Amino acid sequence: MxxxxxxxxxxxxxxxxxxxxxxxxxxxxxxxxxxxxxxxxxxxxxxxxxxxxxxxxxxxxxxxxxxxxxxxxxxxxxxxxxxxxxxxLRGRIAAYVGQDAGTTLNPYRRLGQTVRAALGTRDGAAAVALLHQVGLAPSPGARRPAELSGGQQQRGALAVALARSPGRPAVGAGPAAGGPPGAVAR
Incomplete structure (x- = not known):
């Protein structure tokens, strides 16, 4: 990308x-x-x-x-x-994704549900598109955070941050665990 x-x-x-x-x-x-x-x-x-x-x-x-x-x-x-x-600033203008991004995800919800909620829509296609944008294939969207690798959790948290602040910067901390180049470009 x-x-x-x-x-x-x-x-x-x-x-x-x-x-x-x-x-x-x-x-x-x-x-x-x-x-x-x-x-x-x-x-x-x-x-x-x-x-x-x-x-x-x-x-x-x-x-x-x-x-x-x-x-x-x-x-x-x-x-x-x-x-x-x-x-x-934090939340509306910019979003923060910390080093332990998995702790920001609801452990009882599938990642796709969390992204749809952040987008404010029931449209699964919009959530899949956003997950794809941050380098996640659709299948992680069907899993809960505990079923994802650390890198997948980080990219999932990035998708949630981007959903809440579209077109605004997402500021992250920690390793970009396997994220594709340009994944945060939006």
């Missing part, structure tokens, strides 16, 4: 400029800059503990206890998310 080409001059969905975060032990993120245009799929890659999740949370206006911002700015859909996020 290939990500659509961003429109020339389009306002970035995510813009991070010279973000500097610190803990009592020293710098956590040091002058990080990142721009994600509409239709782009961007992956931040690094070793464990390098700040990927911290960056994802900062984009959504949240910092872990003990971490403070010492410079830079963060905007999502043209709105500042730091130091105080817009009330609709």
């Amino acid at each position: 290939t990500a659509p080409t961003p429109a020339a001059g389009a306002e970035p969905l995510i813009h991070v400029a010279d973000l500097h975060l610190r803990s009592a032990d020293g710098p956590v993120l040091d002058r990080v800059s990142l721009t994600v245009a509409p239709g782009e799929c961007v992956a931040v890659v690094g070793a464990s503990g390098s700040g990927k999740t911290t960056l994802a949370l900062a984009v959504l206006g949240r910092l872990r206890p003990g971490i403070t911002q010492h410079g830079g700015r963060v905007q999502v859909a043209g709105r500042s998310s730091r130091p105080e996020p817009h009330p609709e």
Whole structure:
């Protein structure tokens, strides 16, 4: 799957400029800059503990206890998310898929049912199309989260996040366990 080409001059969905975060032990993120245009799929890659999740949370206006911002700015859909996020940022404007995505899925519902509920429709074809978009064949939609691999759970949670925030960024943390390139392009 290939990500659509961003429109020339389009306002970035995510813009991070010279973000500097610190803990009592020293710098956590040091002058990080990142721009994600509409239709782009961007992956931040690094070793464990390098700040990927911290960056994802900062984009959504949240910092872990003990971490403070010492410079830079963060905007999502043209709105500042730091130091105080817009009330609709998480959920309506952007969605977050964490490292243990399986915990966000209802263990008693089949994945297809969860995606249909997030879409607000009973249309199974729409859920199958969204599952396909994130790299899941239709059969995982018929299974419960415990019957899915970790990578399938993560892609299922991504489908739910995209269903709830169509056309908006989905911010994830953790390994993209086998996800196809461009799976989050929407």
